[in-house]
Amino acid sequence: MKILVTGATGQLGYDVVREGSRRGFEMYGIGSSQLDITNKNNVISYIEELRPDVIVHCAAYTAVDQAEDDKETCWKVNVDGTKNLATIARMVNAKFLYISTDYVFNGEGQEPFTETDSADPIGHYGLTKHTGEESVKSLLDKWFIVRISWVFGMNGNNFIKTMLRLAESRNEINVVGDQYGSPTYTYDLARLLIDMIQTDKYGIYHASNEGYCSWAEFAKEIFRVSNKDVVINSIKTEEYPTRAVRPKNSRMSKQKLVENGFTTLPPWQDAITRYLTEINSRGE
Template sequence: MKILITGCNGQLGNELQNITKSGKAEIDEVSENIRKSEVIALDVDKLDITNLTQVKEILNDVRPDVVINCAAATNVDGCEGNKDFAFRVNSIGPRNLAIICEEIGAKLVQVSTDYVFSGDSNKPLTEYDLTAPYSVYGKTKLLGEQYVQQFCLKYFIVRTAWLYGYIGKNFVYTMMRLGKEKDIIKVVDDQRGSPTHANDLAYHILKLIETEEYGIYHCTGKGECTWHEFAKMIIELCGEKCEVKPCTSEEYITPAKRPEYSSLDNMMLRSTVGDEMRDWKEAIKSFIEKVMKGDSHQEGVE
């Protein structure tokens, strides 16, 4: 199998490369077919997904069996201030990949987000629940999903949430840093969701691409918490003395409105290839242990 990864230098792209290279994720080993796969990992300097001509040229040259699109404009507040950029990357980019994947017969994995929902629910959201995003980020990601469905038959749309991985910037690393620098930090306690380890997400994506179980998937850590509860556990696991105080979203104003409730139910995974996602508490404990031991394979991708 030939797998092309776009946006390969991000949290998820890094995990996909490490797992295919080592043959194992933290949950379990991957199949022999995945271990023997040829992986072509490209970031924006080699493949700009917003350029249809470039997408056509590279995909026709590489002829991948599967394209996993990890490229995205993920700065939620930044998307509010630069709508055109968010639209090009999150909507036009997936459209371009879908058009050419359909032409060459490749499967397409489009990574999406809990922000496609309004956040007005009070129970875990399934794949059949209605989308209604508030933010530019959520709206452009939803349009990207729709373009993929419109232009490509063999697609997996995988929605995730509160993602953290061993490289790059994320909430976990921010809390670890602030825990060392501050005596007190404030974190919102009126937004609930499901923290997700990028290694676990990558493992399930690699399970999916071996199948023809096409459709929309939710793939997040099991259980749910508030950002305050998540931060508190991170600080405790690091052994820091920093006090984590709760605050409201009104006290911590951001340009983009966040969903108040965006916990996702992995119903489609359970119904097809199986949901092996770890509980969010187990996953974050494993993550921090590895980071603090220096055993996080951050250097694994050359």
């Protein structure tokens, strides 16, 4: 099976390429320097020549605060780029897996959002990702949409690396404690995605590591596992204003994974332990 992965220089794309290669698939990982997905003609010529069996679309404009001020670029990447890829996927009859986000929801309430709950994004980034979802659904028959949250992986910056970096110069850190969700380890997610694209169990899925926590609880577990004596002060969202509004409830139900026989990801605490072990083994 020939698999094209966009966003291969990012955290998730990197691990998807690595996992697919480990299983013996013909993997083609590209970043923006290899292909500008907002250029439709370039996308068509590249994919018509490659003719992949599957496109795993990890590339995205994910700077949620910057998106509020650079709406045009965010839209071009997340909407126009996705449309371009979905259009050519239909032409070459490729399966299409689109990575989406918890930001398509409004973040209200305390119950986990289900795969069938109505989208109601509260920021421009979430709006573009939801519009990307709708484009995939309207243009294709063989599609997967996988919503994820709070991503961390080896290849790139993330919350865990930020906390460890801050701990080098601080013994006390303020972290938001009233936003809840699930961390997602890209190593675990990549294994699920490679499993998924080998099936025809199309549809919308939620995929993150099992269990829920606040950002403050996330930080405390990072320092507990890494044996660092850092005090985490849990603060309210209002005490840490950001350009884009953050959802307070990013809990997502993974019922669709269970119903379709996929293995859910391990608990988030276990993922942190394995991730920190990997970082230490690499000397990072």
